[in-house]
Amino acid sequence: MRRPSHQPHAEPHRLEPVPSAEQDVITTRSRRCQPRAWLRAVAWLIDSGAHPKALATTTVDVALDLAARMDFQRGIVLYDLEGTARRVGISRATVKRHIKVLRELGALVWLEHGSRRNLRLPGRPYTATATVYGATIPPAYDAAHGHRLSGHGYTARHTGFTPEGRAQAIAAAQETADQNRREPPSRSTTTHSPEADVRGRSTTTRQARANKITQPKKKSVLGYPVTAAAYQVADRFARALRPLHNWLQRTRIEQLSWVLVDKAAAGVSLQQVHAWLHEINPSHYFGPRWRPHRAHAYVAAQLQRDAAQERETAQQLADEARATPPTAEFTNAVQALRNDSAGNAEENEEFAAATTIDELDASLVQQMRADAWGRFKHYGDTDLVLTAVDGLGVAEASRLYTAQLVDACIRFHNNPRLQNAC
Numbered sequence: 001m002r003r004p005s006h007q008p009h010a011e012p013h014r015l016e017p018v019p020s021a022e023q024d025v026i027t028t029r030s031r032r033c034q035p036r037a038w039l040r041a042v043a044w045l046i047d048s049g050a051h052p053k054a055l056a057t058t059t060v061d062v063a064l065d066l067a068a069r070m071d072f073q074r075g076i077v078l079y080d081l082e083g084t085a086r087r088v089g090i091s092r093a094t095v096k097r098h099i100k101v102l103r104e105l106g107a108l109v110w111l112e113h114g115s116r117r118n119l120r121l122p123g124r125p126y127t128a129t130a131t132v133y134g135a136t137i138p139p140a141y142d143a144a145h146g147h148r149l150s151g152h153g154y155t156a157r158h159t160g161f162t163p164e165g166r167a168q169a170i171a172a173a174q175e176t177a178d179q180n181r182r183e184p185p186s187r188s189t190t191t192h193s194p195e196a197d198v199r200g201r202s203t204t205t206r207q208a209r210a211n212k213i214t215q216p217k218k219k220s221v222l223g224y225p226v227t228a229a230a231y232q233v234a235d236r237f238a239r240a241l242r243p244l245h246n247w248l249q250r251t252r253i254e255q256l257s258w259v260l261v262d263k264a265a266a267g268v269s270l271q272q273v274h275a276w277l278h279e280i281n282p283s284h285y286f287g288p289r290w291r292p293h294r295a296h297a298y299v300a301a302q303l304q305r306d307a308a309q310e311r312e313t314a315q316q317l318a319d320e321a322r323a324t325p326p327t328a329e330f331t332n333a334v335q336a337l338r339n340d341s342a343g344n345a346e347e348n349e350e351f352a353a354a355t356t357i358d359e360l361d362a363s364l365v366q367q368m369r370a371d372a373w374g375r376f377k378h379y380g381d382t383d384l385v386l387t388a389v390d391g392l393g394v395a396e397a398s399r400l401y402t403a404q405l406v407d408a409c410i411r412f413h414n415n416p417r418l419q420n421a422c
Contacts, residue, residue, distance in 0.1 A: 015045075015050040015051070015105070015106075015138070015140050017051065017104035017105075018030075018103065018104050018105070018106045018138070023103045023104075023108075023109055023110060024109060024110050025109050025110060025111050025134060025154050026154075028106070028109045028136060028153060028154050029106070029138070029139055029152070029153060030106040030107070030109060030136035030137055030138045030139065030153075030154070031136060031137055031142070031149065031151075031153070031154060031155070031156035031157070031158070032074065032075055032134055032135065032136055032154050032155070032156075033075055033135055033136065033137045034072060034073065034074075034075055034135075035067040035070045035072060035075060035135060037137065038063075038067060038070075038075055038107065038135040038136075038137065039063065039064070039067050041107060041137045041138075041141045042059075042060070042063045042102070042105070042107050043060070044141060044144075045105045045106075045107060045138070045140075045141065046059060046060065048144075050105055050140070051101055051104060051105050053097070053101050054098075054101050054105065055098075058088075058090065058094065058098055059098045059101055059102070061088045061090075062084065062088060062090075062095060062098045062099065062102070063102065063107075065084050065087055065088055066084075066108075066133070066135070067135075070135060074134070075134055075135030075136075076111060076132060076133075076134055076135075077132070077133055077134075077135070078130050078131070078132055078133075079099070079114065079130060079131035079132070079133060080130075081095055081096070099133075105138065106136060106137075106138030106139075106140070107135065107136060107137070107138065108133045108134070108135065108136065109133065109134050109136050109154065110131070110132075110133065110134075111132040111133060111134045112129070112130070112131060112132040113131060114129050114130050114131030114132075115129055134154070136154065142158070145165050145168055145169075146161050146162035146163070146164045146165015146166065146167075146168060146169075147160075147161065147162075147165055148160040148161060148162060148165075220258075220261045220262045220265070221258075221259055221261070221262055221300045221303050221304065222262045222303065222304065222307050224262060224265060226261055226265075227265070230261050230264045230265040231257065231258075231261055231264070233264035234257045234258070234260040234261045234263070234264040235253070235254075235257040236270075237257070237260045237263065237264060237270055237273050238253050238254075238256035238257040238260055239253060240270060241256075241270070241273060241274055241277060242256055244274065244415075245277050245278070245281065246291070247281060247282055247283065247290075247291045247292065247295060248277070248295045248299075249291070249295075250291060250292070250293065250294075250295055251294070251295040251296040252296075255296035256295075256296055256299070258296070259296050259299045259300045259303060260273065260299075262303060262307075263276070263303075269380060271380035271412070272377075272380045274380075274412065275376050275377055275380050275408070275412060276377055277299075278408050278412075279373070279376075279377050279408075280298075280299070280302040282298065284404065365400065368400065368401070369400075369401055369402060369405070371384070372384050372385050372401050372405060373405060376405065376408065376409060376412075380412070382409040382412060382413050385397065385401050385405060385406055385409040386409060386410075386413060388400060388401060389406060389409075389410070394406065394410075
């Protein structure tokens with residue numbers, strides 16, 4: 001907003017203050033306007049000396065605070081006495097005084113009169129209601145600028161210009177264009193002239209820009225390029241598996257497809273993906289009723305965790321491959337132990353027959369469970385668990401391989417939908 005100058009206006013418009021009876025939306029002779037036009041009108045009214053108490057500093061600061069909070073189309077604003085005083089840095093009495101000046105200039109009208117005691121809510125004491133003002137432009141401003149209006153009062157609209165008003169508008173536009181015009185280039189010389197780089201390569205602007213433009217590459221969760229074929233397989237996985245896992249119901253098909261792209265690109269089967277999703281089911285850790293809000297993000301995190309474990313395993317295998325081979329003495333000792341074990345095969349069979357699950361070593365049971373989980377997770381192999389079920393029964397097999405794994409293998413084996421999809 002251009003702040004009003006302190007120089008006298010060429011043709012001062014001495015206006016009488018708008019009486020209180022005409023400061024309401026129903027009785028006003030001013031028309032409504034938008035914040036930008038309102039600020040121009042306020043600056044002109046103050047600059048022309050239309051009110052003896054209007055100041056080019058405080059009144060304008062209050063007007064700027066109101067304009068910043070106005071509705072952009074209708075010019076409606078809440079009074080907010082306390083907030084205006086705090087933001088502008090003046091007292092409440094000063095805000096009231098300059099709001100009154102704007103009303104007497106015809107630049108503000110009451111849309112709603114606030115009160116401290118006219119609202120009664122059940123169970124609460126009397127509550128104050130807010131004062132609402134509307135931004136307006138008085139008829140004197142339109143007359144001085146040659147504006148043609150349609151209608152009267154608050155609902156009047158600016159529809160055109162008189163010949164004098166058109167000349168003023170053209171002059172104002174030319175003045176604004178002159179102010180925004182750029183300065184001519186400097187004619188001074190520089191003391192530093194860098195030499196051109198001529199090393200046999202093309203340095204044209206078009207080619208330089210073309211070299212910098214790179215096509216964005218879509219990456220999977222693990223950072224691999226995404227192909228159309230892999231995404232189609234992942235989409236088929238998502239549509240077939242989401243109905244089978246209740247904790248995935250909050251995620252969309254396209255979200256689940258995206259996080260399964262790496263599995264599809266690796267060539268795994270639908271059966272293996274189903275087993276993997278069952279293994280990472282969060283209900284195993286947080287209870288059967290808990291479901292992640294962003295299930296696809298949970299799947300992506302598990303995928304990254306598995307990838308990190310696979311990299312760690314590969315590193316261990318590589319370290320073992322580079323390790324020093326065993327000596328001949330160690331090899332001979334191992335072979336001797338194997339020969340002794342083969343000689344006692346009958347005793348071992350009798351011991352195995354007499355041994356129960358409770359008598360097995362805890363580390364051995366843990367290793368057996370890990371092997372069964374690994375086969376089921378990575379290969380969809382349920383033979384190891386189902387063989388134990390056939391030989392020992394469901395109860396004993398559950399004690400050996402955990403009820404969770406046994407139940408998963410049985411349901412997986414008896415699910416015709418997964419078998420057909422594979």
